[in-house]
Amino acid sequence: MTPAAPLTLYGRAWCHLCDDMRVALEPLLAEFDTQLNVVDIDADPLLEARYNELVPVLVCDGVELCHYHLDEARVRAALSARAVRQG
Numbered sequence: 547m548t549p550a551a552p553l554t555l556y557g558r559a560w561c562h563l564c565d566d567m568r569v570a571l572e573p574l575l576a577e578f579d580t581q582l583n584v585v586d587i588d589a590d591p592l593l594e595a596r597y598n599e600l601v602p603v604l605v606c607d608g609v610e611l612c613h614y615h616l617d618e619a620r621v622r623a624a625l626s627a628r629a630v631r632q633g
Contacts, residue, residue, distance in 0.1 A: 551581035552628055553621075557602040558588055563614060564602040570616040571604075578625045 553571070557564030568584065575582055587593040587601060597603050600613040606624040611617060 551583040552606055552625065553580065554583045554585060554605045555602055556585050556587050556593060556597045556605065559586055561601055567602045567604065567616050570618070571621070574618070574621055574625065578629065580625065 553575075555564065555568060555571070557567070568582070571582060574580075585593065587597050597613075603613045604611045604616070604621065606621070607628065609624065611620045611624055
């Protein structure tokens, strides 16, 4: 069984900020050898209602880390803490 991706990016297919965040995350994903789960909020009315104007929203293990733009320091801290818990 493959473990769940620790990072989830809630966004939209047509959102340039979502694309920018996904690209900005690539070095961190490689550094921490982790995966990103990308969720299109337009496919789920509840997610659309929750995140509509905030996308992109990046979540790690249920905790919202940032929206609109990548907060690299916060994401790095969350992934580091996660690695310690699993280590």
